[in-house]
Amino acid sequence: MANLASLSSTQCAVLLIILFPLLFFIFTHSFHTYLRPLLLPTSMPFQSNGLCAGICSLPASTPDVNIFHPPCTPIDPLSVFFLRIPKAASTRLLTLSERARTTKGYLLQEFPDFPDAVAAAADEKAWDVRRQVTPLEVRDKYFRGVTAKIGLHAVTGGGRRGGFVGLPGFSKPPPPAADAGPVPRTDDQDRVLRTLFYGHLFLPDFPTSRHFSKAEHEHLTPAVISAVRDPIARMASAYNYVREGARSEAHQAAIRENRGNEALGECVVDDECSERNQLRRSCSTQALYFCGDHKECTVHWHLVTDDDYEEKTAKMLARALRNLEEKVLVTVVAEEMDLSMELLERLLPTYFEGVAAESKALDAETALRRKEEGAGGGFERDRGGGGKARAVNIASPYRKPSAAEKQIIVDKGICHADYIIWERARQLLLERAGTCGFEGGGGGAGGEL
Numbered sequence: 001m002a003n004l005a006s007l008s009s010t011q012c013a014v015l016l017i018i019l020f021p022l023l024f025f026i027f028t029h030s031f032h033t034y035l036r037p038l039l040l041p042t043s044m045p046f047q048s049n050g051l052c053a054g055i056c057s058l059p060a061s062t063p064d065v066n067i068f069h070p071p072c073t074p075i076d077p078l079s080v081f082f083l084r085i086p087k088a089a090s091t092r093l094l095t096l097s098e099r100a101r102t103t104k105g106y107l108l109q110e111f112p113d114f115p116d117a118v119a120a121a122a123d124e125k126a127w128d129v130r131r132q133v134t135p136l137e138v139r140d141k142y143f144r145g146v147t148a149k150i151g152l153h154a155v156t157g158g159g160r161r162g163g164f165v166g167l168p169g170f171s172k173p174p175p176p177a178a179d180a181g182p183v184p185r186t187d188d189q190d191r192v193l194r195t196l197f198y199g200h201l202f203l204p205d206f207p208t209s210r211h212f213s214k215a216e217h218e219h220l221t222p223a224v225i226s227a228v229r230d231p232i233a234r235m236a237s238a239y240n241y242v243r244e245g246a247r248s249e250a251h252q253a254a255i256r257e258n259r260g261n262e263a264l265g266e267c268v269v270d271d272e273c274s275e276r277n278q279l280r281r282s283c284s285t286q287a288l289y290f291c292g293d294h295k296e297c298t299v300h301w302h303l304v305t306d307d308d309y310e311e312k313t314a315k316m317l318a319r320a321l322r323n324l325e326e327k328v329l330v331t332v333v334a335e336e337m338d339l340s341m342e343l344l345e346r347l348l349p350t351y352f353e354g355v356a357a358e359s360k361a362l363d364a365e366t367a368l369r370r371k372e373e374g375a376g377g378g379f380e381r382d383r384g385g386g387g388k389a390r391a392v393n394i395a396s397p398y399r400k401p402s403a404a405e406k407q408i409i410v411d412k413g414i415c416h417a418d419y420i421i422w423e424r425a426r427q428l429l430l431e432r433a434g435t436c437g438f439e440g441g442g443g444g445a446g447g448e449l
Contacts, residue, residue, distance in 0.1 A: 053104075058076035065221055066223060066327050067326070068435075072347070075347065080195075081150065081198070082198035083198075083203050085227060086200060088286065089229055092337075093225075093332055096358055100354065100358070106350075109197045110197075111199030113201070116134050139293070143205075147206060147212070202289055203323055206221050206224075207327075225330045227333075227340075229335070230422060231283050231415040232401060232409055232415060238285070239264045242255045243256050243261070260273050260277070268405065274414075281299075283414050284316075287417035290323045290324045292323055294319060296318075299312060306412055306413060306414070309414065309416060321421070324425060330344050332344065338356065339438055342356045343429065343432055343436060346436050
């Protein structure tokens with residue numbers, strides 16, 4: 001105390017200037033993290049914004065929002081997280097979500113791509129997967145940012161519209177698309193605004209996050225949805241897309257120059273081409289996404305061979321299967337699109353009511369566009385259904401693998417993990433649809449641009 005008393009007024013002022021920001025940060029961080037959630041009711045009413053039509057509220061949901069509850073019990077979660085696997089009908093599902101939000105009144109929030117979850121840069125001479133492992137501290141920061149964004153959105157009613165802090169270049173949220181539709185707003189920030197979060201990232205471990213791990217916060221956990229596709233069809237679509245449809249013509253040219261211009265069927269039988277394009281990793285993408293953010297999901301792909309593929313991916317696959325079964329409410333199967341949409345609409349009506357009929361309307365729109373584009377000659381509509389027009393030169397070497405080439409891929413075993421995930425997802429879909437009383441299967445375009 002004597003030392004403090006001996007300080008001059010100027011020194012005291014300097015000390016206060018230094019200490020005030022630190023004390024302010026400690027107070028605000030503690031309040032929003034620990035005190036504010038306790039002051040809010042455990043089940044908050046949703047906003048009534050005048051934009052919602054049809055089913056706009058349901059009784060309070062069980063905390064286990066990602067467990068299927070017979071007999072087909074619908075839920076109304078505070079938020080939905082869409083695990084967006086590339087080239088697995090995810091553009092189609094996002095398009096349907098954009099249409100549904102115009103009548104259901106929820107927000108769409110995109111997360112920046114997680115580097116390990118998307119293809120490497122075009123200027124690399126080969127897809128060097130040793131560089132496709134984000135440093136642990138960056139990875140942890142990214143996934144903490146994801147769970148914090150969803151968790152704090154729930155307890156603050158969507159009032160925090162700040163930027164996403166996780167990766168360089170994403171300090172501010174992206175501007176809404178010109179055709180994004182009306183954005184619901186609320187003046188009462190103690191009322192929750194429904195939001196569908198999505199992005200190309202591995203499944204976050206929501207139950208272990210401090211924002212969802214405590215019993216009083218379990219009801220904040222988002223319902224998780226995703227979409228899968230036949231592994232060879234998905235890999236072929238991804239392989240072709242980076243060469244003829246991704247980003248810009250310059251980017252596509254760099255891909256063709258540095259990774260080769262062979263058709264996938266030719267590349268898969270060429271060991272050098274297969275390594276250059278990391279086809280084993282590419283055809284394990286769906287398993288990697290479901291495995292999520294965990295050390296068991298790290299596979300050193302440059303050390304994996306056809307002979308030891310199953311051994312070196314066993315832990316990753318086992319965790320992916322557990323997550324698929326226990327932490328994902330609905331997995332859309334591209335080859336069972338109609339049935340998938342019926343189940344999605346039944347279980348999450350406050351987000352997806354009407355989506356089954358809208359999906360069929362989208363098929364009709366796509367078929368009409370394909371017919372019109374095909375009449376022009378020289379180009380045909382790429383298999384899709386995502387609602388975006390993209391003509392593909394039919395003279396391109398990027399054809400789909402033949403039946404014989406598909407058999408070679410199966411025999412090589414490079415899609416082993418993804419086939420197990422895809423088949424289990426389809427089995428779960430059929431089981432749950434049967435419990436809900438839905439009959440039949442198939443239907444819908446099911447692909448993605």
